[in-house]
Amino acid sequence: MENIMDKENFLEKDYGAKKIFIPAAIAIFAFFAVSIVAFYTHFKYENKQYIDTIENFQFFDIYLLGLNFMICFISGVFFFIHLNKREKVLFKTNQALEFEIQQRKKNQNILQENNEKFEELVSERSKQLIESNKSLEREILDRKMAEEAFKRAYTELHQVFNHASYGMCIIDKDFKISKVNDTFLHLFRVSRTRCIGQKYCDILKHTDCGETSCRLKDIFNGQPYIEYEIERSFDDGTKIFCVVSVVPYRDINGDISGVVESFKDVTAHKKSEESRKKLEEQLLQSQKMESIGTLAGGIAHDFNNILSIMFGYIDFLSKEVKNNQTAAGYLKQITEAAEHAKDIVKQILIFSRRTKHEVSPIDIYSIVRDALKLIFSGMPPNIEIKQSLDPSAGIISADANEIRQVLINLCTNAFYAMKEKGGILSINLESVEIDEAFSRVHSRLAQGHYIRLTVSDTGIGIEPATLKRVFEPFFTTKGVGEGTGLGLSVVQGIVLSLGGEITVYSEPGKGTTFHVYLPRIFDKIKDTTDTNENPIRGNERIMIVDDEEKIAHMMKQMLENLGYSVYTHTKGEDALEAFRNSPGEFDVIITDQSMPQMTGVKVAKEITSIRSDIPIILLTGYSDVVSSDNYKKFGINDYLMKPVTARELTRAIKKVVTDINAQDKKD
Structure with missing residues (x-):
């Protein structure tokens, strides 16, 4: 490092002499040149009389000679100095060059070592870069595969969600619907645009949506699962039943951001269950009727035997007391009582379905009209009658006495329901046609033409629990001595035996309506009038x-x-x-x-x-x-x-x- 500094000092001194010598020589030369020119000009133009003289020329020559001498002297001095310095300069230069060569060799060795190290470093870094590139390629490939897997999973999940057999609905914390599937839309008969962003309760008509009683709040409060059942009615009168399962909907952080509801349509199961219960009730009713029918058959047999004896001897007595009006009157009362007993036994057998009717084509309008005359005669004064009877209602195949019994029993029940506050008794008779939809609901009625007899009152009505039992034998809500509980059972027995159906609708406090449907026929009524009322004599x-x-x-x-x-x-x-x-x-x-x-x-x-x-x-x-x-x-x-x-x-x-x-x- 010291040699390098000496070299630099030497070069600075050498170059410094050069810097002094050259400008000085130029300056002296310039000075003498200017002087000569000035002297020459002065003597030539200002003192022309002297120029022409020899003396003046000699002076000028001497001046020039002195100038040359000065120049030579100065040049020699500088040349001597230059020669003296040159050896030193060369020596110093050689030393500097040798030193530089040595330094360059060292630097070359260092550079070579550094190059080798750099090559090793470059090789190592290249390997690292190659590995990094491979790792990056693998990461990119993995990311692409993950993205494709995510897309597939999303597509599959979307398809599963959208085509699930259950209705699916996602609801946010504001109880607004954020997503629904196609089954949900089909189930509740709404469009997707109608649902998304709307309040859940507005779509499903829940009155407790977001309120304290709202079931969904239990999920937001930490309950993991709830299940409940809903019933949804539509404008066309149909309804569906769904079992709703609710679980939390969590975001990527695991926090509850909403709920997921699934709706299982159990309408068919519900209807099947109702049908099963109805069949069970019918089976139970059938078993009851079978038991009662067995009992009724035995009673009817014995009672009819007793009545046979009574009617026989009534015939005998009628001949004996023909001329005794008082006795004849008594006998008439006995006969009417026996006839009434005969009808009671017949009704018991009919309602227990142990006997068939003596049916024939009858004009139901005439039967109902005549029966109402008898009914109205015993009607309480606080009851108003409204009747609408179609004279062309049609013909049915039935026993006229049974139709009268049906009407009397229904009107008697209506009178009882309105006995305290009075009301309106409405009786309608009309022809109707039963279609497939009505037949599905009322399975006993096939499609076709029917005559409908309607008896409606504005009385106290019937409670739902009681309404289910009104046709049960011996069931009554009347007090002791006010009814036997057979009235509506007899009515149902008669109607069903004629291939018809009876329905009842009631609201407590508003009244009750009975509809009797009887098959209409298009036969002509035969004249069965028999003018011979007396027994036929014979000798057989x-x-x-x-x-x-x-x-x-x-x-x-x-x-x-x-x-x-x-x-x-x-x-x-x-x-x-x-x-x-x-x-x-x-x-x-x-x-x-x-x-x-x-x-x-x-x-x-x-x-x-x-x-x-x-x-x-x-x-x-x-x-x-x-x-x-x-x-x-x-x-x-x-x-x-x-x-x-x-x-x-x-x-x-x-x-x-x-x-x-x-x-x-x-x-």
């Missing part, structure tokens, strides 16, 4: 078989008084033995059905096996084997329900004898 030989001795004896007297020859037996075996011994001695067989050892059907079968042309009349108080529809397949010619009057019995005898005689002539 009659065998009576009945296990009730009193009934057998009563019928024997009844027919013998009319000219018939009568033989009675209380056991089927005895009757069969007597007929086998003398099959030609009898013209007609009259047998009871329900007998201990041998039923009437079996008696008929055995007798016809002996003599096939013998006419047989079957009597019964009640039977679940033989009826007015199937008696002929048992070889029986006519069928009568007890109790029977002399007129009914003698008409049946005449009919079967006439039919047999006609058949014989044909053969």
Whole structure:
């Protein structure tokens, strides 16, 4: 480092001499040149008289000579100085060059070492860069794959969300809907633009949305899961039922930012459950009716046997007291009571579905009109009547007495509901057509033409719990002695047996409406008026078989008084033995059905096996084997329900004898 400094000092001194010498020489030379020019000009123009003289020229030459001498002297001095310095300069220069060469070698070695280190560093950094590039490429590839996976997952999640079988809805903390799927839109019949950004309660008509009672607040308060059921009604009258499951909706930080609701449509299940319950109720009702029917059948059989005896002896007494008006009046009351008892038994069998009606085409308008005259006569004064009866309502196939009974029972219930405050009783009769939608709701009614009888009141109404039981046998809300609980049961039994349906709608405090639907037919009404009210006399030989001795004896007297020859037996075996011994001695067989050892059907079968042309009349108080529809397949010619009057019995005898005689002539 010191040698380098010496070199620099030397160069500065050498270059300093040069800097002094050259300017000084130039300055001296310039001075003498200017002086010569000035001297020459002065003498040439100002002193021309001297120029021409030799002396002046000599002076000028001497001046020039001195000038040259000065120049040479100065140049020599400077040259000597220059030569003296040159050796030193060269020596110093050589030393500097050697030093520089050495320094350059050192620097070259250092540079080479640095180059090697740099190459190693560059190589190492290159490797690092290559690895970094590879890592970056892998990261970019991973990121692309992650983005693609995210896109796929988002697409799949969106498709799953949008096409889920459950309705899905995301709600923010302000209870506004932020996202819904297609199932939700279809389920609640709304558009996406109608939902997004709207209050949840405005869409689903929840009255507690955001209020203290709102179920969704439980989720915001930390509850992990809730489930509840909703019912949604639409403008067209239809409704759906949904089970709603609610869970929190969390952001990327795990904080609850809303809720997710899923709606499972359970309408079909609900309807199925309701249908199942309805079927269970119908089955229970059917079982009740079966039990009651069994009981009713036994009661009807025994009671009809008693009534048969009563009606028989009423016929006897009517002849005896014909001229005694007081006794005849008493007997009339007894007859009416017996007829009423007969109707009660018939109603019990009808409502328990243990018997079929004696139906025929009837004009329901005429029946209802005439029945209302009787009903209005006993109407309380605080009840107003409104009626709208269509004379062209149509024809139904029914028993006129049963239709009267239906109307009387419904009006009686209406009177009872309005007995305290009065009200309005409305009765309407019209023809209607049942369509598929109505038939689906009321499964007992097929599509077609019906006649609807409506009885409506503005009374106290019926509570929902009570409304479900109004058609149950013996169920009543009336006090002791005010009703038996059979009125509406009988009505329902009659209506259902005619292939119809009865519905009821009621609101507590507003009133009750019953609709009776009966199938309309388009047959013509036959004239069945019979002017002959008296029993028919005859001389046929009659065998009576009945296990009730009193009934057998009563019928024997009844027919013998009319000219018939009568033989009675209380056991089927005895009757069969007597007929086998003398099959030609009898013209007609009259047998009871329900007998201990041998039923009437079996008696008929055995007798016809002996003599096939013998006419047989079957009597019964009640039977679940033989009826007015199937008696002929048992070889029986006519069928009568007890109790029977002399007129009914003698008409049946005449009919079967006439039919047999006609058949014989044909053969």
